Amino acid sequence: MKHLLSIADLNKSEAISILDTATELARVGDGAVKKLPTLRGRTIVNLFAEDSTRTRISFEAAAKRLSADVINFSAKGSSVSKGESLKDTAMTLQAMGADAVVIRHSASGAAQRLADSQWMSGSVINAGDGTHEHPSQALLDAFTIRKHLGMGASDLAGLNVAIVGDILHSRVARSNVLLLAMLGAKVTLVAPPTLLPVGIQNWPATVSYDFDSVIPHVDVVMMLRVQQERMSDLFFPNAREYSRYFGLNGERMASMKSGAIVMHPGPMNRGLEISAEVADSARSVITEQVTNGVSVRMAILYVLLAGGALEVGSN
């Protein structure tokens, strides 16, 4: 495996091996050892053409714990804001000898374009491209679910997961549906019809418009951010109505199964899709998702970069 562009590129055993690797690497983070020499001398570029807090910091922390050199590159304050193309930016990175590029871009398929081009020879890791995919987020979500509810199993067979909210604009939802279904979980998407993409019937998930009927049956409620910055039209009458039908508040949380958890990829719109009471409750694993993100991204960097030129199988 050279690139991580989409969950669709992974098979089940590859996904599980990333989660298992992350489990071992998480122990490293817990213990006295915070730093490993594994990627010493490798250069990883964080190319963020769209704003990000968690993902960029998480990849940076992951790379540094594996002793790689990290160059942060954001559109603001670079030549991208002067109109430099992705191609010229990539060729610049190649000239500097980047071994991997972690790319976030507002255009769906930007990571794929970078990987397919001959502009640079390193690995490409998709850290979110438009409304397409965000594979590292899905992996860390699956890791978090497995840790809480997996009961020692390697996959997520038999678990029920509800993904609630702005599915239409959510790359997190796309990656999560693919990965969770691959790992054996049953996924229910809950959203108003206006926030569901065309072709949803072909996704490996069921669809519901009624949050209250779904919530007592699921083990995981994954709330999505309402992405107002991507909304040019009116998708729901007003925030209060959205919040009443599709927001997770204390009252709805009370009808959840015992042991069920609440997740959110962040950043949260407190008071819109999730109430502060829920976000700060004992069921919420939202900050733990951030912690797990570092371990999972270490695992991704390890799997993509630690190996040499030889492909698996020639050993």
Next chain:
Amino acid sequence: MSLALSAQDITRALTRISHEILEKNQGSANIVLLGIPTRGAHLATRISSIITSIEGSEPPTGTLDITLFRDDLRMRPPRAIMPTKIPTSGIEGKDVILVDDVLFSGRTIRAALDALGEIGRPRTVQLAALVDRGHRELPIKADFIGKNLPTSKNQSVRVLLSEIDGRDEVTIEEGAEL
């Protein structure tokens, strides 16, 4: 393929190694056994139980995965990371006995020393290996050896242990190490 050690030979070798460890360290009071996964970890567990039967108390025993410290990561496809379990008593000021199945180039042990250095500062680090097949590439030697097996570089040594392979056996096979 030729048989180098039978199941009985392995048991005898481990028993002798256990006694030698106790002799050299004047008992088991300060020792920590760390096996290098996969087979070294099983050997460490066996040595630990032999020492327990001799001394009456069980020495702290754990595993130390060295994958992330290897110097040949770039030359091979990525390997799975195995568990590292350091006993709660830690290794600070202890006599750490590293346990591995085959001592060959010495690079695994170099990586293990690096990994240990990240965890703490043992008083001493000693090395026990079931088989020493020679061909060292680094200035490393074992303190406790089950059997010295003269081999050529075109042969490979295969260690089977009942815990994972169903039977105990060490064989020498033609064909270089993969």
